[in-house]
Amino acid sequence: MVEVDQRGRRRAQGALETQVLTALHTAGGPVTAGWVRERLAADLAYTTVMTVLARLLAKDAVTRRREGRSCLWTPAADGAGLAALKMRRVLDGEQDRQAVLASFITTLPKDDEQLLRRLLRDADGED
Template sequence: MEAQVLAVLRQAPGPVNAGWVLDQLGGDLAYTTVMTILTRLQAKRAVTRERVGRFFEWCATSDEAGLAALRMRRVLDAESDREAVLARFVTALSPDDERLLRDLLNLPEDGAED
């Protein structure tokens, strides 16, 4: 559900309220469910909110890839042996993913390509 809400926010014309998100999602979701999802996404820094009158307007700050990266970071932060976790993660990658990771790690530290 988080990914769906994030996708809706990324397609929004600008900051929107939870009611707008609920309308875009359709289905049988409750308003409180949408608010819970938005609040969780805010805690993950995937969205921001700003009070406008009595309501909040929400805006995506991350895409689905960013949300997945945040989840991966939380898992890594929860482990005491980061080196072992990272080593096992890398050894479980497919050859194509390993090659991609190596290419990404060879970028300059600021992440910009020359």
């Protein structure tokens, strides 16, 4: 889905989610959707912020709790965590996980492949 701002300009897919997560990370604690909106673009509708927060909640990237008539939002994942959630969702949607992972690894630049191998070795050593 391509997001469009109120001036008709296209946003990169997920760019608004990243901006919302960044705002939440700067908050230092739970905040309202109104607080998030104030830190983003002035032309952004409150309902747009709520939609993005709801999407992030569905992705387990944020948490919310009721306080009075409002909800307070907190990040559960940073930008890297959100990217990892997206990658996992794509992988979960494929029937042949092995083929997808094998294809992914073979298309990585050499430095990234070495980093991934090191991370896997480190994670294996934790068990």
